[in-house]
Amino acid sequence: MKILVMVKQVPDTATRIRVGGDGASIASDGIKWVINPYDEFAIEEALQIRERLHGEVVVVSVGPQRVEEAIRQTLAMGVDRGVHVKTDVALDSYQAAAALAAVARQETFDLILTGKQAVDDDAAQVGPLMSVLLEVPQVTVVLKLSINPDTQRLIAERELEGAIEVVELPYPAVITAQRGLNEPRYPTLPNIMKAKKKEIRVELLESLGIDVVPKVRITALTEPPARPVAKILTGDPLEAAEQLVNLLHHEAKVL
Amino acid sequence: MHFDLTPEEVMIRDAVRDFAEGVVAPNASKRDETGEVPFAIMQQMGSLGFFGIPFAEEWGGSGANTMSYALAVEEIGRVDASLGLGFAAHVSLGCSPLYYFGSDAQKRQFLEQAIKGVYLAAFGLTEPEAGSDAGGTQTKALREGEHYRLNGTKIFITNAGHAGYIVATARTDPASRKISSFIVPHDTAGVSVRCDYTKMGMRSSETCEIHFDDVVIPAEYRLGAEDKGFHQFLDILDGGRISIGALSVGVAEASLQASLAYANQRRQFGKALNEFQAIQFKLADMAMEVELARTMVHKAAWLKDRHRPYAKEAAMAKLYASEVAMRASSEAVQIHGGAGYMNDFPVERYMRDAKLLVIGEGTSEIQRMVIARYLLQEQNS
Ligand SMILES: Cc1cc2nc3c(=O)[nH]c(=O)nc-3n(C[C@H](O)[C@H](O)[C@H](O)COP(=O)(O)OP(=O)(O)OC[C@H]3O[C@@H](n4cnc5c(N)ncnc54)[C@H](O)[C@@H]3O)c2cc1C
Numbered sequence: 001m002k003i004l005v006m007v008k009q010v011p012d013t014a015t016r017i018r019v020g021g022d023g024a025s026i027a028s029d030g031i032k033w034v035i036n037p038y039d040e041f042a043i044e045e046a047l048q049i050r051e052r053l054h055g056e057v058v059v060v061s062v063g064p065q066r067v068e069e070a071i072r073q074t075l076a077m078g079v080d081r082g083v084h085v086k087t088d089v090a091l092d093s094y095q096a097a098a099a100l101a102a103v104a105r106q107e108t109f110d111l112i113l114t115g116k117q118a119v120d121d122d123a124a125q126v127g128p129l130m131s132v133l134l135e136v137p138q139v140t141v142v143l144k145l146s147i148n149p150d151t152q153r154l155i156a157e158r159e160l161e162g163a164i165e166v167v168e169l170p171y172p173a174v175i176t177a178q179r180g181l182n183e184p185r186y187p188t189l190p191n192i193m194k195a196k197k198k199e200i201r202v203e204l205l206e207s208l209g210i211d212v213v214p215k216v217r218i219t220a221l222t223e224p225p226a227r228p229v230a231k232i233l234t235g236d237p238l239e240a241a242e243q244l245v246n247l248l249h250h251e252a253k254v255l
Numbered sequence: 256m257h258f259d260l261t262p263e264e265v266m267i268r269d270a271v272r273d274f275a276e277g278v279v280a281p282n283a284s285k286r287d288e289t290g291e292v293p294f295a296i297m298q299q300m301g302s303l304g305f306f307g308i309p310f311a312e313e314w315g316g317s318g319a320n321t322m323s324y325a326l327a328v329e330e331i332g333r334v335d336a337s338l339g340l341g342f343a344a345h346v347s348l349g350c351s352p353l354y355y356f357g358s359d360a361q362k363r364q365f366l367e368q369a370i371k372g373v374y375l376a377a378f379g380l381t382e383p384e385a386g387s388d389a390g391g392t393q394t395k396a397l398r399e400g401e402h403y404r405l406n407g408t409k410i411f412i413t414n415a416g417h418a419g420y421i422v423a424t425a426r427t428d429p430a431s432r433k434i435s436s437f438i439v440p441h442d443t444a445g446v447s448v449r450c451d452y453t454k455m456g457m458r459s460s461e462t463c464e465i466h467f468d469d470v471v472i473p474a475e476y477r478l479g480a481e482d483k484g485f486h487q488f489l490d491i492l493d494g495g496r497i498s499i500g501a502l503s504v505g506v507a508e509a510s511l512q513a514s515l516a517y518a519n520q521r522r523q524f525g526k527a528l529n530e531f532q533a534i535q536f537k538l539a540d541m542a543m544e545v546e547l548a549r550t551m552v553h554k555a556a557w558l559k560d561r562h563r564p565y566a567k568e569a570a571m572a573k574l575y576a577s578e579v580a581m582r583a584s585s586e587a588v589q590i591h592g593g594a595g596y597m598n599d600f601p602v603e604r605y606m607r608d609a610k611l612l613v614i615g616e617g618t619s620e621i622q623r624m625v626i627a628r629y630l631l632q633e634q635n636s
C-alpha cells in the first residue's frame with residue numbers, strides 16, 4: 001500500500017492574524033506555523049493503514065522553505081519520507097492541486113489522503129481538484145475508512161448534515177479527512193531523532209510544469225470589525241437578569 | 256558560540272509542550288488537591304520516549320541529549336511541577352545510576368523497562384540520620400556468600416510506590432563510612448514502602464518511606480564495585496541538579512506567564528495592573544531572572560553533553576534557578592493579590608511547589624558549599 005498524504009502548513013489558529021501591507025495577504029511576521037489540523041487526521045490514518053497493511057507513507061507539501069519544518073514534523077510522527085515542492089509564490093487551490101497531482105503521478109499511489117480543508121483559506125478544493133486531475137474517484141469529509149486489499153475497494157463513512165453516508169469505491173482514490181476519523185498521535189522522541197535521517201526530496205515548482213498564472217486572485221483582505229467592549233452586569237441577580245434580557249432584546253437584538 | 260537550539264531540540268521541546276498542554280495541564284490543579292499520582296500519564300510519557308531522552312538507543316533510549324532532557328523537564332514542570340519532579344527523579348536519579356554504573360545484564364533486566372515506563376525507578380539516599388550529610392548512611396548491606404542482607408530505613412523517596420526497583424545506598428562494613436549502592440527490586444521480601452506523607456507542595460508527586468527488613472539480594476545486584484557508592488551518588492546528584500534547575504525554570508516561567516496574563520486583565524484605579532510601573536518592574540525582574548536561570552541550566556547541560564566538567568555549573572544552575580522559582584512564584588501571588596492566595600488561580604500552587612526546589616537534591620546551603628569547594632580547589636591548583 002503506497003499512501004501519499006498532502007499536507008499544508010498554515011498559521012496556528014491561536015495566532016492573531018493581521019492584514020499585510022499589500023492589503024491582499026496576511027502579515028507573515030510573528031506567525032507560528034503548524035500542520036493544518038485536518039491534515040493531521042490524514043497523516044494518522046495513513047500511519048494506521050501502514051501498520052495494518054504495510055507499505056509506505058509519503059508526505060507532500062507545497063510552499064516556501066519553512067514548509068520543511070512541517071514535513072519534518074510528519075516524519076517525526078512516523079511518515080517514511082517527504083517531498084517538498086518549493087515555491088515562494090502563493091498559489092491558488094487549482095495550482096496547488098496541479099502541483100500535488102504532478103508529484104502524485106511521479107510517485108504513483110494507492111491512496112491519497114488529505115484534510116477536508118485547510119483552516120487558513122477554508123477553500124476545501126485541493127482534495128477534489130486532485131481527484132479530477134488524476135482521474136480517480138474521491139470521497140470527502142470521511143469519518144471512517146476501511147480498506148479491502150483483496151478486492152481493491154474502500155468503504156468510507158462521510159459526515160452529512162444530520163446523517164452518515166456510507167460509500168463504497170475502488171482505489172486508487174482521494175480521501176479527505178474530517179475531525180473524528182482518528183486521534184492523531186504524539187510524535188515519539190526516538191522518531192523525532194530519526195526524522196533528521198529521513199529523506200525530503202525537493203522539487204522546484206517550475207520543474208513540474210505548472211501554470212504560474214493563478215485562476216483566482218485575492219483582491220482584498222480586511223479584518224473583521226472590532227468587537228465592542230463587553231458589558232458586565234453586576235448587583236442583584238434578579239435586576240441583572242432583567243437588564244440582560246433587555247439588552248438581548250433591544251441592543252443585541254437576538255431575542 | 257551561539258545560543259540556537261538544534262532543529263531536533265526544538266522539535267522535542269515542542270512535542271513535549273504539546274503533550275504537556277494537551278494531557279498534563281488539564282487536571283494538574285485537581286491532582287494537587289487530591290494528591291493523586293498520575294501513573295498512567297507517566298507510563299504514556301515512557302511509551303513516547305520521554306524517559307529515554309538522554310540515553311542511547313542501545314538501551315531503549317531516544318538517543319537525544321541532556322539539553323533536550325532539560326527542555327522536556329522544563330515543559331512538564333511549567334504545567335505540573337509535581338509531575339516534573341517525578342519525571343526528573345525517575346530519569347536522573349532512578350535510571351541514570353544503572354545507565355552510568357550498571358552492567359549490561361543489570362541494564363537489560365531493569366533499565367530498559369524503566370525507560371519504557373513499565374515501572375518507575377527510585378533513588379534511596381536520604382535517611383532519618385543522613386540528609387544533607389548523605390555520606391552518613393546508616394543502612395547496612397552485609398555480605399553473606401553470594402548475597403547481601405540489607406537493613407535500614409530511607410525517607411522522602413520519590414516514586415518509590417510505583418518503582419520496579421530502588422537504587423539504595425548502604426554500608427557494607429559497619430566499622431567504616433564507605434558506601435556501596437544496590438539495585439533492590441521492589442518485590443523482594445522484606446521491602447516495605449509507605450507513601451503517605453502529607454506535603455506542602457509537589458502534592459501529586461509520590462514521596463515514600465522505605466524499610467529494608469532483612470532484605471536478601473544477590474550480589475549481582477550491587478551497582479559497580481564495592482565502596483564506590485559515595486562517588487557514584489555525587490555524580491548522579493550533579494546530573495540531577497541540571498534537571499531540578501530545568502524544573503525550576505518551568506515553575507518560574509509559569510509564574511511569569513500567569514502574572515503577565517493577570518496584570519493585563521485585572522483593572523484597579525481605572526487602569527490595567529500592567530500600566531502601573533511597580534507591577535511592570537516586577538514583571539521585568541521576573542522575565543530577566545527566568546532568562547538568566549534558563550541560560551545557566553542550558554550551559555550546564557551543554558557542558559555535560561560535551562563531556563566537559565559541569566558539576567560547578569550544575570550546582571549554580573540548580574541554586575540560581577530554584578531561588579528564581581521561589582521569587583517568581585511569590586511575586587506572581589503578589590501580582591494576583593487576594594485572588595492569588597486562593598486556589599482558583601494556579602500561582603499559590605507554584606509557590607508551594609517552588610519551596611521543594613530549594614530543598615530537594617541538595618539544599619541551597621549545600622549548593623553554595625559545593626560551589627565554594629570548586630572555587631577553593633581552582634584557587635589552590
Ligand atoms: C518532596 C521530596 C522528595 C525527595 N525525594 C528524594 C529522593 O527521591 N531520594 C532521596 O534520597 N532523597 C529525597 N529527598 C530528600 C532530600 O534530598 C533532603 O530532604 C535534602 O537533601 C535535605 O536533607 P534533610 O531533609 O535531611 O535536611 P537537613 O540535612 O537536616 O538540613 C536542614 C537544614 O540545615 C541545613 N544544613 C545542613 N547541613 C548544613 C551545613 N553543613 N552547613 C549549612 N547548612 C546546613 C540545610 O541546608 C537545611 O536548611 C526528597 C525530599 C523531599 C522533600
